[in-house]
Amino acid sequence: xxxxxxxxxxxxxxxxxxxxxxxxxxxxxxxxxxxxxxxxxxxxxxxxxxxxxxxxxxxxxxxxxxxxxxxxxxxxxxxxxxxxxxxxxxxxxxxxxxxxxxxxxxxxxxxxxxxxxxxxxxxxxxxxxxxxxxxxxxxxxxxxxxxxxxxxxxxxxxxxxxxxxxxxxxxxxxxxxxxxxxxxxxxxxxxxxxxxxxxxxxxxxxxxxxxxxxxxxxxxxxxxxxxxxxxxxxxxxxxxxxxxxxxxxxxxxxxxxxxxxxxxxxxxxxxxxxxxxxxxxxxxxxxxxxxxxxxxxxxxxxxxxxxxxxxxxxxxxxxxxxxxxxxxxxxxxxxxxxxxxxxxxxxxxxxxxxxxxxxxxxxxxxxxxxxxxxxxxxxxxxxxxxxxxxxx
Amino acid sequence: xxxxxxxxxxxxxxxxxxxxxxxxxxxxxxxxxxxxxxxxxxxxxxxxxxxxxxxxxxxxxxxxxxxxxxxxxxxxxxxxxxxxxxxxxxxxxxxxxxxxxxxxxxxxxxxxxxxxxxxxxxxxxxxxxxxxxxxxxxxxxxxxxxxxxxxxxxxxxxxxxxxxxxxxxxxxxxxxxxxxxxxxxxxxxxxxxxxxxxxxxxxxxxxxxxxxxxxxxxxxxxxxxxxxxxxxxxxxxxxxxxxxxxxxxxxxxxxxxxxxxxxxxxxxxxxxxxxxxxxxxxxxxxxxxxxxxxxxxxxxxxx
Numbered sequence: 001x002x003x004x005x006x007x008x009x010x011x012x013x014x015x016x017x018x019x020x021x022x023x024x025x026x027x028x029x030x031x032x033x034x035x036x037x038x039x040x041x042x043x044x045x046x047x048x049x050x051x052x053x054x055x056x057x058x059x060x061x062x063x064x065x066x067x068x069x070x071x072x073x074x075x076x077x078x079x080x081x082x083x084x085x086x087x088x089x090x091x092x093x094x095x096x097x098x099x100x101x102x103x104x105x106x107x108x109x110x111x112x113x114x115x116x117x118x119x120x121x122x123x124x125x126x127x128x129x130x131x132x133x134x135x136x137x138x139x140x141x142x143x144x145x146x147x148x149x150x151x152x153x154x155x156x157x158x159x160x161x162x163x164x165x166x167x168x169x170x171x172x173x174x175x176x177x178x179x180x181x182x183x184x185x186x187x188x189x190x191x192x193x194x195x196x197x198x199x200x201x202x203x204x205x206x207x208x209x210x211x212x213x214x215x216x217x218x219x220x221x222x223x224x225x226x227x228x229x230x231x232x233x234x235x236x237x238x239x240x241x242x243x244x245x246x247x248x249x250x251x252x253x254x255x256x257x258x259x260x261x262x263x264x265x266x267x268x269x270x271x272x273x274x275x276x277x278x279x280x281x282x283x284x285x286x287x288x289x290x291x292x293x294x295x296x297x298x299x300x301x302x303x304x305x306x307x308x309x310x311x312x313x314x315x316x317x318x319x320x321x322x323x324x325x326x327x328x329x330x331x332x333x334x335x336x337x338x339x340x341x342x343x344x345x346x347x348x349x350x351x352x353x354x355x356x357x358x359x360x361x362x363x364x365x366x367x368x369x370x371x372x373x374x375x376x377x378x379x380x381x382x383x384x385x386x387x388x389x390x391x392x
Numbered sequence: 393x394x395x396x397x398x399x400x401x402x403x404x405x406x407x408x409x410x411x412x413x414x415x416x417x418x419x420x421x422x423x424x425x426x427x428x429x430x431x432x433x434x435x436x437x438x439x440x441x442x443x444x445x446x447x448x449x450x451x452x453x454x455x456x457x458x459x460x461x462x463x464x465x466x467x468x469x470x471x472x473x474x475x476x477x478x479x480x481x482x483x484x485x486x487x488x489x490x491x492x493x494x495x496x497x498x499x500x501x502x503x504x505x506x507x508x509x510x511x512x513x514x515x516x517x518x519x520x521x522x523x524x525x526x527x528x529x530x531x532x533x534x535x536x537x538x539x540x541x542x543x544x545x546x547x548x549x550x551x552x553x554x555x556x557x558x559x560x561x562x563x564x565x566x567x568x569x570x571x572x573x574x575x576x577x578x579x580x581x582x583x584x585x586x587x588x589x590x591x592x593x594x595x596x597x598x599x600x601x602x603x604x605x606x607x608x609x610x611x612x613x614x615x616x617x618x619x620x621x622x623x624x625x626x627x628x629x630x631x632x633x634x635x636x637x638x639x640x641x642x643x644x645x646x647x648x649x650x651x652x653x654x655x656x657x658x659x660x661x662x663x664x665x666x667x668x669x670x671x672x673x674x675x676x677x678x679x680x681x682x683x684x685x686x687x688x689x690x691x692x693x694x695x
Contacts, residue, residue, distance in 0.1 A: 076595075076599055077598075077599075078595055078598075078599075097598075097603075098595070098598045098599050099598050099599070099600075099601045099602055099603055104599055104600065105595075105596075105599045107592050107595070107596055108592075109590075109592065111590065111592040111593050111595065111596035112596075113593060113596070113597075113611060114593075114615065115611075115614045115615055124597070124600050124610075125599075125600030125601050128600055128601030128602050128606065129601055172596075172600070173599075173600075176600065176601070
């Protein structure tokens with residue numbers, strides 16, 4: 001909220017453990033209300049609604065062309081919605097011009113002003129706001145310290161490394177203490193190592209400032225690492241809004257299950273069964289027992305999703321006393337491919353039905369007593385709790 | 393021998409080419425001009441003295457050197473005719489270049505903001521006049537501007553004037569001709585720099601609280617200054633020495649230095665004074681070039 005933003009100076013000096021929970025009102029800081037935007041006949045954003053609470057680190061995740069960038073640009077004011085409202089702190093800003101919004105954006109390729117040095121880039125927004133000169137000086141110094149750019153104040157952008165530019169862009173967009181900071185693929189231009197350390201720094205910064213961040217990314221790992229909640233977009237709509245764990249363990253659709261992480265999918269039909277757990281007859285993996293408590297609709301076509309790390313391999317199948325032997329799912333097959341990736345190994349198993357199954361197992365012991373090799377016959381097993389049943 | 397040196401050789405040889413060109417076609421003729429400017433006019437063939445004759449022995453060459461003097465330069469400075477010619481040339485160049493910048497900048501800016509497909513069309517339109525000879529285009533203007541020309545006919549037909557207006561042989565006609573002829577030289581470098589500016593920079597300026605107008609003055613304009621510099625130089629320098637346009641379109645009461653030079657050379661047959669005038673003109677034009685060079689160098693050093 002705005003009082004959080006106004007406290008940057010003190011907050012920045014004394015880190016506080018957790019952001020203040022949103023003030024107990026029904027109104028979220030940002031409410032996107034049935035917003036639509038068309039380019040010609042193409043629906044970039046299709047009647048989308050979303051609430052973002054104050055202090056959240058929210059990620060918009062989706063493949064390119066899904067409308068996430070258009071949505072971000074509407075929040076910044078560079079695009080005007082054809083329909084719908086964008087409420088910031090209760091006020092509709094959908095038609096407000098970009099330079100009059102209390103929102104700032106960090107641009108994908110940073111868009112640093114090449115003719116201005118680091119200090120003047122950071123001060124740019126403050127000067128436009130008519131801040132007194134001495135205050136600007138203090139604020140710029142504060143921002144420079146915040147993003148650890150000390151000593152580089154007089155450099156021009158093309159004298160900076162990629163990581164330094166990224167910091168200048170961040171400092172510039174934070175300097176005005178926006179109510180919401182928008183980040184458009186902020187780490188896409190950095191190499192892998194730097195990206196990972198910068199992710200952690202961004203999270204740390206967001207938590208210290210208690211500010212609301214909305215980040216757009218196509219990189220699911222990045223979204224999972226940083227965001228407290230993720231909105232997955234496709235074809236101009238939000239497919240699911242959830243925490244990273246929910247998104248991975250309880251995907252709302254087949255598309256999400258495939259988009260986020262690796263997954264094994266088996267199509268089948270619901271079987272009438274005595275218990276109130278769903279049992280699914282699949283073509284490729286026989287009958288699968290699931291833990292879905294829904295009332296079985298016999299013959300309904302569904303899809304069972306199992307993450308590779310939930311599938312264990314063994315030579316003889318699980319010890320029968322480990323779990324309820326009756327409910328365990330067992331599949332027989334031959335290991336066809338082994339990829340050792342350090343922390344874990346992924347196996348491709350050719351099931352007797354001819355279908356392929358992926359399993360990944362953590363390498364918890366240094367000596368490979370438990371490793372399997374290609375051509376070996378194995379039993380793949382997983383529990384009903386590991387299955388997610390998705391409607392088609 | 394490393395691969396790098398093998399590749400570097402032809403590149404280095406190519407880099408010499410412009411210097412050889414400059415030495416052959418600028419420096420050598422310029423030395424002749426300087427020599428003539430230090431000579432005295434004479435009724436002879438060639439029409440000046442002394443003449444260096446390498447076959448006449450060391451004594452004669454020494455005498456020829458002794459005969460050189462700065463008299464012509466003293467004459468240039470003492471005679472108002474020349475001083476006024478220089479001043480008028482500078483004035484015409486300053487005024488024309490300013491008009492060119494004021495007209496050319498908005499055109500280049502508009503071109504840079506067109507959809508990519510239309511930018512090449514606009515570029516063609518700017519270049520199309522070059523397909524016709526420069527002289528023919530100036531004569532076309534004479535046709536339009538003369539007493540019973542197209543412009544007066546239209547004005548009379550529309551009853552905007554009752555008698556034909558005198559357009560030809562005025563300063564306005566000359567400025568019109570200069571601006572018309574040099575506009576592409578102003579537009580093209582400006583367009584080249586403006587088109588290169590990343591539109592995201594303007595969005596960033598906008599996002600940080602500047603109105604579109606402020607964003608123009610704070611971002612677009614400063615970033616277009618190299619183009620402004622190039623366009624101004626490309627126009628200013630040749631306009632100072634311009635001879636054809638003022639001769640054909642302006643009145644004959646006051647002359648630009650190019651016209652004065654022509655008169656001295658062809659009418660008065662005074663090669664030494666004409667040469668001295670050319671040398672001074674060149675020195676005058678070196679000033680803005682050096683200034684531009686210094687500014688660019690400072691910009692590079694700042695990086």
